[in-house]
Amino acid sequence: MAASPTSQPxxxxxxxxxxxxxxxxxxxxxxxxxxxxxxxxxxxxxxxKTTVFNLITGVYQPTGGKIEFRGKSIVGKKPYQIxxxxxxxxxxxxxxxxxxxxxxxxxxxFHLHLFQGIAHAVWRGGAFLREEREIAEQVMALLEIFxxxxxxxxxxxxxxxxxxRRLEIVRALATRPKLLLLDxxxxxxxxxxxxxxxxxxxxxxxxxxxxxxxVEHDMQVVMGICRRILVLDYGIKIAEGTPQEVRxxxxxxxxxLGQEQAK
Amino acid sequence: xxxxxxxxxxxLGWFSDKINPYHADVLTKVGINIILAVSLNxxxxxxxxxxxxHAGFMAVGAYTxxxxxxxxxxxxxxxxDMADSYWAAYAVFGGALVxxxxxxxxxxxxxxxxxxxxxxDYLAIVTLGFGEIIRVIFCNIHFLGGAxxxxxxxxxxxxxxxxxxxxxxxxxxxAMVHSTYGRGFLAVHDDEVAAEAMGLNTTxxxxxxxxxxxFFAGLAGGLYGHYxxxxxxxxxxxxxxxxxxxxxILGGMGNTPGVILAAVVxxxxxxxxxxxxxxxxxxxxFLLIVLMLTRPQGLFTWRRKWKxx
Numbered sequence: 001m002a003a004s005p006t007s008q009p010x011x012x013x014x015x016x017x018x019x020x021x022x023x024x025x026x027x028x029x030x031x032x033x034x035x036x037x038x039x040x041x042x043x044x045x046x047x048x049k050t051t052v053f054n055l056i057t058g059v060y061q062p063t064g065g066k067i068e069f070r071g072k073s074i075v076g077k078k079p080y081q082i083x084x085x086x087x088x089x090x091x092x093x094x095x096x097x098x099x100x101x102x103x104x105x106x107x108x109x110f111h112l113h114l115f116q117g118i119a120h121a122v123w124r125g126g127a128f129l130r131e132e133r134e135i136a137e138q139v140m141a142l143l144e145i146f147x148x149x150x151x152x153x154x155x156x157x158x159x160x161x162x163x164x165r166r167l168e169i170v171r172a173l174a175t176r177p178k179l180l181l182l183d184x185x186x187x188x189x190x191x192x193x194x195x196x197x198x199x200x201x202x203x204x205x206x207x208x209x210x211x212x213x214x215v216e217h218d219m220q221v222v223m224g225i226c227r228r229i230l231v232l233d234y235g236i237k238i239a240e241g242t243p244q245e246v247r248x249x250x251x252x253x254x255x256x257l258g259q260e261q262a263k
Numbered sequence: 264x265x266x267x268x269x270x271x272x273x274x275l276g277w278f279s280d281k282i283n284p285y286h287a288d289v290l291t292k293v294g295i296n297i298i299l300a301v302s303l304n305x306x307x308x309x310x311x312x313x314x315x316x317h318a319g320f321m322a323v324g325a326y327t328x329x330x331x332x333x334x335x336x337x338x339x340x341x342x343x344d345m346a347d348s349y350w351a352a353y354a355v356f357g358g359a360l361v362x363x364x365x366x367x368x369x370x371x372x373x374x375x376x377x378x379x380x381x382x383x384d385y386l387a388i389v390t391l392g393f394g395e396i397i398r399v400i401f402c403n404i405h406f407l408g409g410a411x412x413x414x415x416x417x418x419x420x421x422x423x424x425x426x427x428x429x430x431x432x433x434x435x436x437x438a439m440v441h442s443t444y445g446r447g448f449l450a451v452h453d454d455e456v457a458a459e460a461m462g463l464n465t466t467x468x469x470x471x472x473x474x475x476x477x478f479f480a481g482l483a484g485g486l487y488g489h490y491x492x493x494x495x496x497x498x499x500x501x502x503x504x505x506x507x508x509x510x511x512i513l514g515g516m517g518n519t520p521g522v523i524l525a526a527v528v529x530x531x532x533x534x535x536x537x538x539x540x541x542x543x544x545x546x547x548x549f550l551l552i553v554l555m556l557t558r559p560q561g562l563f564t565w566r567r568k569w570k571x572x
Contacts, residue, residue: 057460083462091460097453100446107443108450112462114443118471121442122435128442135443175462 008071010035010179010211011056011087016065018051018235025051026235028065033179037211038201040226042219042246044255048235049215050092053183056213057089058082070178084112088177090168092184092215098157102148102167105156106139109174139174145207146170146200162193169204179211180204186218194218198225223247231255268430276423287422291490293530294425295483298432300510300526301519302479305436307508308517310472311452312379316390317480317507319397320367322499324481325488326407328363329416332356332489336417356419360428360485367481368474370397375473379466382455394504401496412495413488420490428486432479437519439475448472452517513554515561525562 009032018026026048033039043049054060056067058079067075074082083089097105114135120128143149146166151159156167165185172180182201186194202225205212216222222229222243229246231239233255239246246252282290303317336355378389402410439445450458451468459465488494506529514525532550536543554562 078464079456079459080462080464083460089460091457095454095457095460097450097457099453100449104446104449108446108458108463109461110443111447116442116444118439118444118475121444122438124438132443171461 009033010037010070011213012066012068013052013056014066014068016052016055016062016067018048018055018060019063024235026055026062026232029232029235029237031230031237031240033211033213035178035211036205036209038205038214038225038227039212040214040216040222040229041232042216042222042229043232046234047232047255049232050183051235052232053089053181053215056082056087056181083175083177086176086178087181088172088175088179089181090165090172090183090185092187094161094164094168096156096164096168096171099155101153102143102151102156102159103136103139103153105167106142106171106174107135109171110135110138112175142170142174161188162196165189165197166200169200173204173208177210179213182212182214182216184216185214186216186221194221197221201225269427272423272426272430275426276421282422289531289534290422291420291425293527294422294429295487295490296507296510296526296530297429297523298425298479298483298486299507300514300522301429301433301436302476302483303507304511304514304517304519304522305439305448306472306476307511308515308522309436309440309448309452310469311516312469312472313384313387314390314473314476315387315501315504315508316374316392316394316397317476318499318501318503319390319394320371320477320480321484321487321503322397322401322494322496323370323477324360324363324367324484325494325499326363326401326413326484327366327481328356328359328485329413329488329494330407331359331362332417332419333413333415335359352417353419356417356424356489360424360482363485364478364481367484368478371474371477371480372470375470375477379469379473391501391504394499394501398496398500401499408495410496412493412498414493416488416492416494418489418492420486425486425490428479428482432482433519433523435475435479440519449517509551513551513562518561521561528562 011033013029013031016026016029017024029052041049041052051060055062058074058077058081061076066073069085069087072085074085097108100108114131116128116131140149143152148163148167148170151163156164159167185201186197189197198221201212201214204210214222214226226243229241229243230237231246231252238251238255239249299317299321303314306312306314332355339355374390374393378386381389401407407413440448447458447463447468450461450463451465455465510525510529511522513529514522533543533547536546539546
């Protein structure tokens with residue numbers, strides 16, 4: 001196992017199981033993600049990758065097992081509480097706030113760190129205005145880093161596809177996470193966009209000093225940037241290791257190419 | 264901006280005795296409808312929850328405040344006739360209005376807390392049911408006049424009160440939405456799942472919108488009661504809720520100036536159509552259908568377009 005018992009991993013999944021009626025989607029899944037780690041979760045279609053994702057983010061409650069984040073159990077917490085703990089996510093099919101401007105999309109994500117409430121918004125006192133100014137500055141700084149400043153007032157839905165993906169990552173970062181979950185960020189991207197995305201993910205990890213868990217179909221992307229890879233097949237973890245190890249693992253080849261070809 | 268409109272309201276209040284009574288009547292209705300439409304817009308427009316029970320909250324506010332001025336008023340001001348002591352009477356009236364708003368807000372919380380976990384159509388049905396329940400409850404409270412309603416409510420509402428409340432309501436809604444906190448309402452409207460993933464307690468946002476909306480509906484109800492001087496449960500039926508929803512939809516969901524304009528136009532339209540007497544409602548409905556077909560995004564959505572350029 002990659003995580004040593006002495007260092008406390010950031011995220012710990014212990015024997016996580018998810019059953020929908022008689023169907024076991026994820027079975028006894030155990031994984032550790034350390035701080036400043038870049039982990040890929042791969043597997044063929046229907047392997048349970050997105051289910052694992054939904055377990056971590058609180059969309060589903062696991063039917064068995066433990067999920068701990070920074071030493072605290074996050075099982076049974078609502079998605080917004082999990083975000084408050086420091087796990088942010090993006091979505092497989094982009095889910096920006098389409099009618100809000102790029103600026104507002106990022107601004108909303110500052111919600112967790114607000115002191116203001118409705119009363120402050122209505123009264124518009126000095127502290128409120130100061131906070132609004134600070135948030136505006138921080139939003140602009142984020143947009144600046146990701147070269148989205150020129151779209152500041154455009155509705156999010158009007159952005160090109162690649163920029164929408166980028167904006168989704170920016171928005172997730174605005175919640176100040178310790179762990180960023182990316183759900184198939186390369187889906188629907190052309191090779192150039194994929195290369196840019198890979199650079200972006202590495203940049204985010206370095207710049208914001210966070211861990212990234214990447215669920216991805218695209219081997220080029222996963223093999224290119226992940227330090228460790230977990231492979232799921234039929235809800236069971238069949239392999240774990242560096243890209244080289246995983247690539248050479250016969251079980252993985254079998255899962256992806258089938259037994260006949262593997263022989 | 265706020266001061267300017269308050270000043271205008273003050274001037275309006277000053278002249279309210281000098282306007283001809285018919286115009287004053289129409290203006291009062293316009294003002295009350297603005298309050299109702301703007302507050303419902305917070306729920307249906309900005310937050311994207313489809314509520315059909317706004318008239319129910321209006322009823323709660325109307326009955327509460329009317330009961331206070333009718334039954335408690337004489338006890339608080341025993342030696343004064345309501346019409347005589349101007350300021351004391353208005354203080355009681357103001358207090359009654361706020362109390363009506365608060366009770367309506369409480370009702371909003373009571374209805375919203377369980378039902379706002381539902382989405383879309385389900386919420387619409389629950390709020391629809393709530394409106395009807397309110398009506399039936401008031402029909403059966405003898406203390407509040409039963410089906411006959413409350414009569415002889417003191418005539419406290421004037422143009423000043425109506426438009427001051429309308430300005431306050433508009434200000435609160437606009438100020439709420441134009442803040443980092445308030446952008447959350449729009450985020451919930453756009454994508455609830457994403458909003459939740461960004462750390463927003465979406466249920467709470469919806470309840471806040473609902474409660475604030477109900478509060479102002481309660482105020483509008485109080486103003487309405489002290490204007491018509493007689494309220495009965497039938498006046499707060501389902502059709503009234505629909506009227507308000509139509510104003511919001513026509514004005515453009517989540518577009519406050521548009522909704523205000525729609526409230527004005529839709530209040531005036533039946534008045535303009537008075538000459539054609541019995542065809543009035545036919546033409547009104549027909550115009551609504553035409554508007555919905557030609558401008559489903561709302562009549563008055565110029566502001567957003569302008570912003571994009």
